[in-house]
Each structure stands twice: as C-alpha cells, then as structure tokens.
Amino acid sequence: QKEVEQNSGPLSVPEGAIASLNCTYSDRGSQSFFWYRQYSGKSPELIMFIYSNGDKEDGRFTAQLNKASQYVSLLIRDSQPSDSATYLCGVGGGADGLTFGKGTHLIIQP
Amino acid sequence: NAGVTQTPKFRILKIGQSMTLQCTQDMNHNYMYWYRQDPGMGLKLIYYSVGAGITDKGEVPNGYNVSRSTTEDFPLRLELAAPSQTSVYFCASSPGNNEQFFGPGTRLTVL
Numbered sequence: 001q002k003e004v005e006q007n008s009g010p011l012s013v014p015e016g017a018i019a020s021l022n023c024t025y026s027d028r029g030s031q032s033f034f035w036y037r038q039y040s041g042k043s044p045e046l047i048m049f050i051y052s053n054g055d056k057e058d059g060r061f062t063a064q065l066n067k068a069s070q071y072v073s074l075l076i077r078d079s080q081p082s083d084s085a086t087y088l089c090g091v092g093g094g095a096d097g098l099t100f101g102k103g104t105h106l107i108i109q110p
Numbered sequence: 111n112a113g114v115t116q117t118p119k120f121r122i123l124k125i126g127q128s129m130t131l132q133c134t135q136d137m138n139h140n141y142m143y144w145y146r147q148d149p150g151m152g153l154k155l156i157y158y159s160v161g162a163g164i165t166d167k168g169e170v171p172n173g174y175n176v177s178r179s180t181t182e183d184f185p186l187r188l189e190l191a192a193p194s195q196t197s198v199y200f201c202a203s204s205p206g207n208n209e210q211f212f213g214p215g216t217r218l219t220v221l
Contacts, residue, residue: 008150032208043200043212044153088152092208095160097143097168100152 002027004091006101014109019076021104023089026070033065033072034090034098037083044088048074079108111136114213116201122219123191131186131216133201139211141204142184144168144176146197147215153200159184191220 003026013019021035032051036044050056050063050072062075072091076083086105090098117132135142140161145153155168159178173195175187184203188195198217202210 004152006152034208034210043215046209046211049209090153090208090210095141095158095206096166097145097155097158097202098153098208098210099155100145102150102152 002030002091002099004089004099004101006087006089006104008102009105010107011104012107012109013079015079015081017079019079019083019106019108021074021076021087021089021106023072023074023091023101024070025072025089025091025099027091027099028067028070030070030091032092032098033063034092035061035063035074036088036090036100038086038088038103040086047087076106081108081110084108113137114201114203114211116199116213116216118216119214120217122221123188124221125191125193127191128187128189129191129218131188131199131201131218133184133186133213134182135184135201135203135211135213136182137203137205137211138181139203139205140181141206142178143202143204143210144174144184144186145200145202146170147200148197156186156199188218193220196220 048063086103092098144156
C-alpha cells in the first residue's frame with residue numbers, strides 16, 4: 001500500500017523566516033509530487049508540483065525532490081501570517097489519483 | 111469557468127438513509143476523483159474515473175457507488191448511510207497529469 005508521511009505539527013515559524021515542510025513516500029514508482037495548501041474549512045489549493053529531482057522555485061515557494069531518498073519538501077521564504085494553513089503532500093504515479101499525507105499544520109507567528 | 115462545483119454544501123442524514131453527492135466540472139477534464147477527509151487526516155480516495163463510462167475503486171470504496179455518464183458529471187451515491195461515513199467529501203478533476211483541481215466540498219453528518 002502506498003504511504004505518504006508528514007509531520008502533523010503544528011510547526012510554528014516567526015513571520016519573515018523560512019518555513020520548511022517535509023514529506024516522505026513509500027512507492028518508488030511515484031512520478032509526480034504536489035503540495036496543496038488547505039485553510040480550515042476550505043478545499044485544497046495547489047501550490048507547487050515537481051516531477052524531476054532537484055529544486056523548483058515559484059515566487060516565495062521552492063519544492064525540492066530527492067527520488068533516491070523518497071523525500072520531497074516545500075520551503076516557504078519570507079513567511080507571512082496568511083501562509084498559516086495545513087499543507088498536504090500528494091504523491092502520484094498513474095491515473096488512480098494521488099496518495100496524500102495527513103498534512104502539516106503551519107502557524108506563522110506575527 | 112466555474113471549475114469544480116459540488117452540491118450540497120452541508121447535509122445531515124439519518125442512519126440507513128441514502129443520498130447522492132453531485133459533482134460537476136466545466137474544464138473538459140477526463141479524470142475525476144472522489145475523496146473523503148476525516149478530521150486531522152489526509153484525503154482518502156473513494157472512487158475515480160478516467161473518462162465517461164469508466165470508473166474504478168480507490169482506497170476506501172465500501173458503502174459508496176459512482177457513475178460517469180458524461181465528461182462533466184461524477185455523482186457519488188451513499189447507500190444505507192452509517193456514522194462512519196461522517197466526513198467532508200471532495201470531488202476533484204484533472205487533465206491527466208495528476209494536477210488536481212478540487213471542488214468546495216460537501217460536509218456530511220450521519221446521525
């Protein structure tokens with residue numbers, strides 16, 4: 001069974017600092033990796049996706065993938081209070097959707 | 111584009127009742143998914159579809175049924191509701207690259 005592990009937190013980060021969110025996955029055949037942000041009571045919103053080893057940057061967000069270690073991370077630079085949310089790591093490899101972790105609850109302290 | 115829409119937003123069912131959760135997307139995506147999310151948990155895949163007329167079971171299909179007669183619609187049927195089905199249900203669609211777009215969700219309580 002495919003598994004995706006995330007530290008549930010809460011992860012508390014001062015405003016303006018870098019928040020680092022981590023995710024490990026069990027299926028070595030996984031090909032696509034996604035980070036979703038979910039505010040309380042809302043639906044998941046796609047932030048980043050990455051398919052290849054290395055880093056991918058988009059504004060304040062950087063996704064990092066290491067397939068050998070089965071590890072994917074999300075860095076949020078210059079953290080803002082509006083970044084406070086639950087971050088879901090989703091891992092996929094085929095048509096049968098994504099396997100999600102339980103999410104990391106991030107709190108940005110003003 | 112409205113994206114992915116779901117109805118109803120909230121529903122309370124009694125044990126043993128049935129209902130259909132509606133999901134519609136206007137992005138012409140072939141792939142559609144139903145997930146459930148329990149408090150403090152991630153999303154669990156219930157059923158998915160890769161195109162009209164094709165559906166398949168996900169990780170937690172028991173107690174649910176789906177149909178896909180059109181590209182746009184992917185309803186989820188609950189038969190004989192049980193308290194264990196109390197959850198938030200999300201429908202999602204994808205153009206096929208696993209990038210998924212989620213609807214606003216349906217919050218279901220079974221008493």
